[in-house]
Each structure stands twice: as C-alpha cells, then as structure tokens.
Amino acid sequence: MPKTLSADDIQQFREAMRRVAENAFATRGAQGVTMRELAKELGCSAMTPYRYFRDKEDILAMVRAAAFSRFAARLEAAAQRMPANALAIDRSAVSEAYVAFALDEPHAYRLMFDQTPQQQDVYPELAAASQRARHLMEAHFEQLVEAGVLEGDPRLIGYAYWTSLHGFTMLALANQLPPSAAQPADPAGRDAQQPSREAVFAQLLRMLWRGALAQPK
Template identity: 45%
Template structure:
C-alpha cells in the first residue's frame, strides 16, 4: 500500500520534478521529453510522476508558472530597491537582463510559443499577468512623476521591447552582460528623453 503523502511531501516532489523538467525541456526541447525520462532523471518509477501531475502538459504549465513568478519576484525587488523613477525603470530592466542570463532555461520556457492540448491554468495566467504588470508599473511611475507623458501601454511595450532585445542578444552571445546593461541604460534614457513633456 502506497505511503500517504503529506502536503509538504507533494510540494517537495512537485518542485523537484519541475526543476528536472526545466532542465530537460531546455536541453532537449519539450517535444523530446517524456514522462518516463522525467522519472529516470529523478530516479523514480515511470508511474510516480502521474501521482503528482496529470500529464506532461500539466508539468509544463507548472514549470512556466514557477518561472514567471520567480521572474516577477526579481522585477518587483528591483522596483522596490529604488525611489527615483528613472533609476527604478533602469533597475527593473537590469533585473530582467540578470534573470534572463541567470535563469536562461526558465526564461526560454516562459517565452517559447508552446502548442499544448490543455489551455493554460489560472495559475499560469496569473503569473504571466503579474510579470507583465511588473514591466508596466515602473512606466506608470515615470508618468505619475511627470518624467514622461504618453500612454502607459505604449511605453510599457517600448521598454519591454528594448530589454527583450538586449536579453536575446545576450543569450545569443552577441554582447557581454556589461555591454548589454550599458546599452540598455542608454536606450532607456533616450526613450525617456523623447517622451519627456
């Protein structure tokens, strides 16, 4: 008879499985990874993952939810670390770059277009919304402080496109982290200057 699992047991194994899945998905592609491979990576029986997740889609969803929440944590910490609205915007972008480099596997899974049979869970949708809100919040701060004028959605997407581009170049090895941070700062200051009242 199987051992009764506590909530802590379940949460711990789910976290371990998601960590293994993040690595395998990034190394081999989502389509190439099976539930059996995940079980082998964890040293458990092939049926064990099914005690914790319905199928691979549910694991992918959980991995992406975790990644978006960790990403949002990093952006929120950067936002809270500065009081000046301009420096806060730059800090949020730098936190974005740092996350993309330090958690490249998670970052790739967050933004890969994934065609799954199951719709995204409420948790994944909420985590994605939280991360997006973090990227627009500093722009609202610039507007509220009178540093720039314009639509928060327009400028939020502009700042996002800037940092997304630099993150992509960084991950492709086309520039160093120091170079990406320096150019990101210049791009942000240039955008702020253009949008100034």
C-alpha cells in the same frame, strides 16, 4: 495500496520535478521530452509522476509559472529599492533586474517566453504568475505618466519597453552582443573601440526613456 501523500511529500516531489524538467524542456524542447524520460532523470518509476501531474503539459505549466514568479519577485524587489523621487532616466534598477534574472537563469527565461503560449484558463497558476510580472511593468509606467515624467499610453510604453529589453536579453543569451566589461581581456587582442555589453544596455535605456519623456509645456 499507494502511500497517502502529505502536503510536504507533494511539494518536495513537485520541486524536484521542476528542477529536472526545467533543464530538460529548455535544452531539448517540450516536444523532445517525455514523461518516461523525466521520471528516469528524477530516479522514480515511469508512473510515479502521474500521481502529481496530469501530463507533460501540466509539468511545463508548473515550470513556467515558477519561473514567472521568481522573475516577478526579482523585479518587485528592485522596484522597492528604487528612490521614489528618482528621475525617469535614472530608474534603471528594474531593467537591470530584468536582464540579471535572464542571465542568472537562462533556462527559466527561455521557457517563459520561447514556448508556445499555453491556455491560461487551463493553467490559472501560470496565468496569475505571468500577469503578476506584466502588471508590475505596467504599474511602473502608469506612475511615471501620472507624475508627468513620461507622456503617452502607459500600457503601450510598457509593451515597447518590454519588447526592447527582451530583444537585448535574447541577444545577450545568444552571445551576439559585445563582451561584458567584467570579462577578462581576449588574449588575441580585442578591438579597443568595441563597446561593452553594459555600454550597449545603457545606450538602449537612454534611447527608450528619452523617447517617452514628457515635453516641457
């Protein structure tokens, strides 16, 4: 008779599976991973994962929900540290946290946004986690519009801002942006006039903020 699983047993196995599956899905794609392969990488029998998950899609939803939750927590922490009276153009903490998360956890970030959307009514935990991140971005711009700092539809501003940050982030992950200023100099000699990745990011934020700033009455 199978051992009765405690809540701790379930949580420990799910967390171990999350770590293994996140790497597998991000590097090989969801279609290139099987339940049997995940079980082998985890060091358990082929049937053991079925005691904890319905199928591979269930595991992918769990991995993506956990990634969205960590992402949202990073953004929330940055928003809480930001002075309430900061000017719009100085409110870069949330944007910096956004990019920092992706660079710190590239596998998680790619799985959040590069996978075919799963049915959110089937995976309510994933739906809640993704909405948590989206709500934070929307609330940030709602506050600025209400305060008269920005003008326009806060939801539209939020989507435009998110789109721009995602584009910058994906280019950074693909090494298609200039090197970071913190990286050591290229021994072969780097173009002294080439901007750093940080300079590109700062320019992007200036352009985004100025495009939505409220005009003096």
